[in-house]
Amino acid sequence: MSFDSQSWLARARALIGDAHVLSSDRGDDLSAYTRDWRNKFEGPALAVxxxxxxxxVQAIVRLAAATGVAIVPQGGNTGLCGASVPGSTGPRAVVLQLGRLNRILDIDxxxxxxTxxxxxxxxxxxxQAxxxxxxxxxxxxxxGSCQIGGNIATNAGGxxxxxxxxxxxxxxxxxxxxPDGERLDLLRGLRKDNTGYDLKQLFIGAEGTLGIITAATVKLxxxxxxxxxxxxGVASVAQAVQLLGAMRQRxxxxxxxxxxxxxxxIALVRHYFPDTPAPLQGDWPWYVLMEAADGGDDAVLREAMQTALMACMEDGQLEDVALAGNVAQGQALWMLRENITHAQQMDGSNIKHDVSLPISRIPAFVAAMLPQLAQAFPGARPIVYGHLGDGNLHFNVSAPAAIEPGSWQLQTDAVNQVIHDAVAALHGSISAEHGIGQLKRHELPLYKSAIELDVMRRVKQALDPVGLMNPGKVL
Incomplete structure (x- = not known):
């Protein structure tokens, strides 16, 4: 029996209302839902x-399951790996945009x-918290635009x-x-619940491939x-790691x-944002942005932070330091960090990486990787930053000045192999917080063991045997 798209859309409109089924046959522009914000991935959708x-949601999932239509769950569509938009190939799909499920149900x-x-x-x-x-x-x-369901589906970091x-x-x-339309209610606000398998963990970080998250209870x-x-300012990554340990101890x-x-x-940020003030007198090969917070008095915390920093300087764990005197100065320091992504976009083509390593191995990784990249890709400009406190680096590689952006993107797999092979050799991960999606799906078998992948496929088969939940993502 052939598939009648108009009949399917009519049934969907009867379930959720005519205004909430967008389709190109009615002249609706679906590109905001079918293309990711980085413009790297775009796929066809029967409807949004x-x-x-x-x-x-249950009604739509049951309709899709009965008619063989795949579902791509979507939150704010801010992901970096293409998990929230349809693939360019695969089964007929619809985007299930969850932005109308936006209530805060309870704050306890x-x-x-x-919840x-x-x-x-x-x-x-x-x-609201x-x-x-x-x-x-x-x-x-x-x-300001990402949604809680997407944060959970990708196990966001930050x-x-x-x-x-x-x-x-x-x-x-x-x-x-x-995937069959059944509602699994695990909305329990319990810190302790030792009653068998912790099923919620299956869906956290699964990128919508096992089911659709519709609500969550989270910690405050x-x-x-x-x-x-x-x-x-610090002289090396090794010194930054020493500083991390000392500040946590203090x-x-x-x-x-x-x-x-x-x-x-930092140089890139100051080039594209020339009004950015220089927090320190001199230039250093590496910098560290630190924050402390507690429920006490602001002056008391500032004194504790200053005392800890001065002790670290005396112990040779940092070279120079500036302490924000107020909230505005603190926000200005954070803008140095936040504007790196914007500066890279303004600068041109870059190949992004989101890797994690044991903190103790990060200095060796960086020390080996910088000359290796320089030899393999002359003129390439590594722009390195990230959450050193949890072992997560964004080891991005900007194009050499003489190379066209499109040509540099053709080097993605080659650059990835150099970096990801080194990460794997040090028992790290090729995705710390961004997920797999479409972007890294082809790389996952290179860095996951066969038994890990097999167990993942068994879970997928058990919950979604027809493969209609976000197909083409992760596995």
């Missing part, structure tokens, strides 16, 4: 569906939890992992619509009253962020 609640101050729908924007949750004196610590560049962990560490419960924390930011849980930034990255 915008359900309003879990029941409508005594239990320090929030939210998947389409809730991360910044909205941050603000702050309004009742609580902190939701997940923080990343796209927080700048506060040092203290609070990845998204996985912040999730207590989930509501998931399974007491909002810090004091926050202090410092910016230091400040303990108050130490919340530790970002490593190469001198080349």
């Amino acid at each position: 569906l915008r359900p309003a609640n879990t029941e409508e 101050v005594e239990n320090n939890t929030a 939210v729908e998947a389409g809730c924007v991360l910044q909205t949750l941050q603000q 702050a309004a009742v004196g609580r902190l939701f610590p997940l923080s990343l560049g796209a927080e 700048v506060q992992v040092l203290r609070y962990g990845n998204t996985r560490d912040l999730v207590l419960g989930l509501e998931v619509v399974l 924390f007491a909002a810090p009253d004091a926050r202090v930011v410092a910016f230091a 400040l303990g849980e108050r130490f919340t962020a530790f970002e490593l930034i190469s001198g080349e990255a």
Whole structure:
């Protein structure tokens, strides 16, 4: 029996309302949903569906399962690996855009939890938690548009992992619509629940390939009253690692962020953002951006931070340091870090990497990788920065000045092999926080063991035997 797209769309409109089924045959522009924000991936979609609640998600999934239509779940479409848009090939697909499921269902101050729908924007949750004196610590560049469901589906990282962990560490419960349309209710705000398999973990980081996250219960924390930011110059990555250990020892849980930034990255920011002030007197090959926060007095925390930094300087663990005197100065220091991505976009073509390594092995990795890249790709410009506190580097490689952007992108696999082989040799990961999606799917078999991949496929087969959940992603 042939597939009648018009009949299918009519059934979908009957389920969730005519206005919430977008299709090109009616003149709707679907490109914002079928193309990722980096313009690297775009695939065809029969329609974009915008359900309003879990029941409508279930109804659409049941229709899709009965008719062999694949579903691509989508949040804010801010991912970096193409997981939230259709593949260029594969089964007939629709995009299930979850932005209308955007309610904060409950904030339990005594239990320090929030229950939210998947389409809730991360910044909205941050603000609502702050309004009742609580902190939701997940923080990343796209927080004004990314959605909680997407954060969970990709196990997002961000700048506060040092203290609070990845998204996985912040999730207590989930509501998931399974590939057959059944609703799996795991929305429990419990820190302890030792009753068999922890099923929610299957869906965190699965990039929508096992089911559709429709709601979550997440951890909240007491909002810090004091926050202090410092910016230091160091002579080497090894010195930065020593500084990390010393500052954690001296400040303990108050130490919340530790970002490593190469001198080349800072130079790039200051080139494209010439009004950026220089926090330090001289130039250093490496810089560190640090933050501490707690519930005490601001002056007390600043004194503790300053004392720790001065001790580290005396011990030879840093070369120079600037301590922000107020909130505005702290935000200006963070903008040095946040503007690296924008500066790279303005600079031209670059090949991005999101790798993680044991912190102790990062100095050796960087020391070996810089000359190796220079020899293999003369003129290539590594722009290195990332969350050193949790072992995550964004080891991006900008094109040599004389090479056309398109030509440099053709070198992606070759550059990836040099970097990812070195990461694997040091028992690291080729994806720390961005996921696999379409971008790294072909590389996963090179760096995952056969038994790991086999178990992953068994789980996929058990939950989605027909393969209609976000096909072409991860596996």
